[in-house]
Amino acid sequence: MNSPGGTPLKSTVDPRIERSRQVILRAALDELGEVGYGAFTIESVAARAGVGKSTIYRHWSDKLSLIANAFQTLHEEQVPDIVTGSPRERLERIVRHVADVVAGSIFSACIPALIDGAERDLGLRDFHHRFQAHARQPLIDVIAEGVATGDFPHYVDAELAALGLLGAIFFRRLMTSVPFEADQASRLIDTVLSPP
Amino acid sequence: MNSPGGTPLKSTVDPRIERSRQVILRAALDELGEVGYGAFTIESVAARAGVGKSTIYRHWSDKLSLIANAFQTLHEEQVPDIVTGSPRERLERIVRHVADVVAGSIFSACIPALIDGAERDLGLRDFHHRFQAHARQPLIDVIAEGVATGDFPHYVDAELAALGLLGAIFFRRLMTSVPFEADQASRLIDTVLSPP
Amino acid sequence: MNSPGGTPLKSTVDPRIERSRQVILRAALDELGEVGYGAFTIESVAARAGVGKSTIYRHWSDKLSLIANAFQTLHEEQVPDIVTGSPRERLERIVRHVADVVAGSIFSACIPALIDGAERDLGLRDFHHRFQAHARQPLIDVIAEGVATGDFPHYVDAELAALGLLGAIFFRRLMTSVPFEADQASRLIDTVLSPP
Amino acid sequence: MNSPGGTPLKSTVDPRIERSRQVILRAALDELGEVGYGAFTIESVAARAGVGKSTIYRHWSDKLSLIANAFQTLHEEQVPDIVTGSPRERLERIVRHVADVVAGSIFSACIPALIDGAERDLGLRDFHHRFQAHARQPLIDVIAEGVATGDFPHYVDAELAALGLLGAIFFRRLMTSVPFEADQASRLIDTVLSPP
DNA sequence: CGCTAACCGAGACGGTACGTCCCGTCTTTAC
DNA sequence: GTAAAGACGGGACGTACCGTCTCGGTTAGCG
Numbered sequence: 002m003n004s005p006g007g008t009p010l011k012s013t014v015d016p017r018i019e020r021s022r023q024v025i026l027r028a029a030l031d032e033l034g035e036v037g038y039g040a041f042t043i044e045s046v047a048a049r050a051g052v053g054k055s056t057i058y059r060h061w062s063d064k065l066s067l068i069a070n071a072f073q074t075l076h077e078e079q080v081p082d083i084v085t086g087s088p089r090e091r092l093e094r095i096v097r098h099v100a101d102v103v104a105g106s107i108f109s110a111c112i113p114a115l116i117d118g119a120e121r122d123l124g125l126r127d128f129h130h131r132f133q134a135h136a137r138q139p140l141i142d143v144i145a146e147g148v149a150t151g152d153f154p155h156y157v158d159a160e161l162a163a164l165g166l167l168g169a170i171f172f173r174r175l176m177t178s179v180p181f182e183a184d185q186a187s188r189l190i191d192t193v194l195s196p197p
Numbered sequence: 198m199n200s201p202g203g204t205p206l207k208s209t210v211d212p213r214i215e216r217s218r219q220v221i222l223r224a225a226l227d228e229l230g231e232v233g234y235g236a237f238t239i240e241s242v243a244a245r246a247g248v249g250k251s252t253i254y255r256h257w258s259d260k261l262s263l264i265a266n267a268f269q270t271l272h273e274e275q276v277p278d279i280v281t282g283s284p285r286e287r288l289e290r291i292v293r294h295v296a297d298v299v300a301g302s303i304f305s306a307c308i309p310a311l312i313d314g315a316e317r318d319l320g321l322r323d324f325h326h327r328f329q330a331h332a333r334q335p336l337i338d339v340i341a342e343g344v345a346t347g348d349f350p351h352y353v354d355a356e357l358a359a360l361g362l363l364g365a366i367f368f369r370r371l372m373t374s375v376p377f378e379a380d381q382a383s384r385l386i387d388t389v390l391s392p393p
Numbered sequence: 394m395n396s397p398g399g400t401p402l403k404s405t406v407d408p409r410i411e412r413s414r415q416v417i418l419r420a421a422l423d424e425l426g427e428v429g430y431g432a433f434t435i436e437s438v439a440a441r442a443g444v445g446k447s448t449i450y451r452h453w454s455d456k457l458s459l460i461a462n463a464f465q466t467l468h469e470e471q472v473p474d475i476v477t478g479s480p481r482e483r484l485e486r487i488v489r490h491v492a493d494v495v496a497g498s499i500f501s502a503c504i505p506a507l508i509d510g511a512e513r514d515l516g517l518r519d520f521h522h523r524f525q526a527h528a529r530q531p532l533i534d535v536i537a538e539g540v541a542t543g544d545f546p547h548y549v550d551a552e553l554a555a556l557g558l559l560g561a562i563f564f565r566r567l568m569t570s571v572p573f574e575a576d577q578a579s580r581l582i583d584t585v586l587s588p589p
Numbered sequence: 590m591n592s593p594g595g596t597p598l599k600s601t602v603d604p605r606i607e608r609s610r611q612v613i614l615r616a617a618l619d620e621l622g623e624v625g626y627g628a629f630t631i632e633s634v635a636a637r638a639g640v641g642k643s644t645i646y647r648h649w650s651d652k653l654s655l656i657a658n659a660f661q662t663l664h665e666e667q668v669p670d671i672v673t674g675s676p677r678e679r680l681e682r683i684v685r686h687v688a689d690v691v692a693g694s695i696f697s698a699c700i701p702a703l704i705d706g707a708e709r710d711l712g713l714r715d716f717h718h719r720f721q722a723h724a725r726q727p728l729i730d731v732i733a734e735g736v737a738t739g740d741f742p743h744y745v746d747a748e749l750a751a752l753g754l755l756g757a758i759f760f761r762r763l764m765t766s767v768p769f770e771a772d773q774a775s776r777l778i779d780t781v782l783s784p785p
Numbered sequence: 786c787g788c789t790a791a792c793c794g795a796g797a798c799g800g801t802a803c804g805t806c807c808c809g810t811c812t813t814t815a816c
Numbered sequence: 817g818t819a820a821a822g823a824c825g826g827g828a829c830g831t832a833c834c835g836t837c838t839c840g841g842t843t844a845g846c847g
Binding site for chain 2: 801802803804805806807811812813814
Binding site for chain 4: 430506510511558560565567570580
């Protein structure tokens with residue numbers, strides 16, 4: 002049910018179904034951002050979406066899969082980056098973007114819920130990990146490219162370096178009271194990858 | 198007023214209180230580690246501790262403050278490090294220790310719960326952030342020392358570097374399916390702080 | 394608005410509701426009769442009725458309104474009397490019936506609970522008093538008729554006489570260890586209304 | 590424990606004990622009259638009496654026996670009647686007194702609680718019944734005397750007549766919204782025992 | 786078009802945990 | 817050595833949601 006990437010076999014579905022899904026997902030995201038995971042209730046989402054509770058359960062098996070699915074819809078708003086400039090420049094642009102997103106967005110508001118949910122629900126965990134791996138890849142690629150071109154030191158392990166950069170940003174979001182700000186991106190990159 | 202000599206009003210407390218607190222906190226930690234934050238139940242803790250539910254509510258106002266308090270008791274098991282060796286050696290020892298703790302321990306099992314709880318409860322958040330800052334400090338210190346002694350490059354920002362190292366470890370724990378292993382500590386340090 | 398012909402908005406109700414009400418009221422009466430008002434427990438009623446506690450609270454706001462409502466269902470079992478015979482004969486039949494009911498029946502088992510409940514809950518008190526007035530009326534009527542026909546002394550106040558007869562029966566039930574038995578009905582009537 | 594009529598074997602008791610008993614009984618009666626049986630709690634009585642909960646349990650085995658004992662202290666305030674006048678006059682004086690007491694007094698406020706409590710607790714029931722029998726006796730006696738002197742008809746059963754008179758008063762208190770008033774005493778007696 | 790099947794909202798249902806209150810017992814400390 | 821203070825295990829309260837399940841009512845799209 003409700004497989005993230007599955008295309009329907011039937012060429013056309015009842016338009017009411019799609020309409021319900023949209024309304025509910027939107028309401029779920031709003032709710033999650035507003036009250037957080039702990040106070041997130043299906044009944045609130047249903048009320049907010051102007052929909053019966055059963056309509057939600059008709060499309061998602063439980064609370065967590067609704068949340069997981071809602072996250073996917075956020076995925077589309079990514080892909081911010083272009084391919085111009087040196088690896089260093091492109092890396093900085095990516096890091097700034099990540100910092101911005103993590104600093105404040107619906108997505109950011111939902112991260113703790115996602116982390117906790119992933120701990121308890123296998124399906125959600127899988128989605129979470131795959132999603133992160135996917136989002137991490139461009140960063141790794143651009144670092145690897147920079148190592149190849151000599152923009153970054155040869156001893157740099159692209160994967161570990163990407164982990165250090167992302168980790169710093171997420172660590173600040175999740176473990177401290179002061180989130181990482183985009184302006185610090187340059188100094189972070191200098192520290193981790195040595196200055197140009 | 199009552200006592201002539203200005204003696205403290207309550208010099209000692211009922212020993213049962215302390216005993217109950219210990220038993221309950223222990224049970225709470227066990228429960229948290231086992232079933233996680235989402236399935237954490239006061240009633241289960243009470244049963245596990247062999248205690249009435251009301252005894253728990255007599256000492257903690259609600260679920261979250263119990264959890265917050267339980268975490269504080271984990272604070273004692275830190276202080277792992279010694280002061281011998283070069284900054285590089287001591288840094289690696291610290292990183293390995295953190296990696297070990299994050300890879301598997303009651304504390305590790307509770308991190309997602311802590312992160313999620315901190316998002317909704319102000320008191321828990323404060324505790325969480327103060328606790329992390331405290332635990333982070335030795336790492337920052339040893340990096341700063343290494344920069345001063347020339348063991349690490351002069352351009353390194355100790356705080357950002359510490360963030361990168363810790364962030365990498367926690368990121369792997371929270372956002373990927375493969376936790377960071379202590380064996381990778383050396384390579385991580387090389388990447389972030391350049392090799393010796 | 395929606396329906397063109399101005400049809401009632403909700404002609405029928407979910408049949409499950411009525412079914413639940415029946416089952417629960419029955420269980421509540423049984424429970425009341427068995428364990429009494431003091432030990433009457435919503436949770437026991439739920440268990441006895443094979444119903445979730447929330448189903449009870451969905452229909453009744455609290456314990457007392459459930460009890461009050463349960464009593465109303467006893468209202469139906471009255472109407473025992475016919476209209477044949479002299480006033481004296483009919484009076485005796487009524488008194489015997491009351492004595493029988495008060496001596497032993499679910500209703501009788503619940504009287505103390507009802508009296509006590511009525512003392513604290515306005516709604517229950519109203520019901521209790523209205524119910525009693527209703528049940529008292531036939532007795533008053535037949536006495537008044539007897540006074541008119543000369544079967545009873547002219548100085549008899551029908552209402553006070555009815556009170557005396559009923560009072561004697563209830564007093565025995567509530568304030569003594571020996572309930573009034575139907576066989577004594579004749580002598581009671583003779584005493585209060587003088588012999589034929 | 591705490592048998593209603595038992596005299597202590599020891600000639601002298603610790604005066605604190607007696608003092609505690611008095612304070613607690615007084616507080617219990619006040620509490621009962623104010624909040625009723627349903628909201629009557631030991632903890633409230635303890636607070637009102639300025640006494641520890643355990644002090645109450647040291648003297649009474651449970652809530653009901655405290656209440657029962659409290660009632661006994663009301664017994665002393667009875668004995669209202671004198672022995673002058675004809676049986677009819679003395680009867681009326683007794684009935685008026687009962688009506689007054691039942692219409693409004695701490696005792697009256699506690700009757701429903703007592704009735705309900707007696708239904709569930711054997712000890713309380715015994716006390717209740719014995720207490721009532723005792724209080725009923727003077728009424729029976731004076732009626733019997735009146736029958737003997739010819740003041741009342743020869744066919745009158747003194748016990749049933751007393752039951753009718755008392756029953757009428759209590760019935761009005763417990764089962765109707767209009768309590769019996771002392772002014773109606775004369776007419777009630779006329780109806781039940783025929784006019785002089 | 787008109788029918789019928791699917792989908793819908795509404796919300797009742799059996800549950801479970803919440804956090805509160807009070808029970809009656811038991812322990813500790815102060816007077 | 818008694819009493820106050822109050823901690824304790826227990827259990828019912830009434831509330832909030834869970835995820836499941838009927839209900840009629842309303843579309844949609846096929847025939």
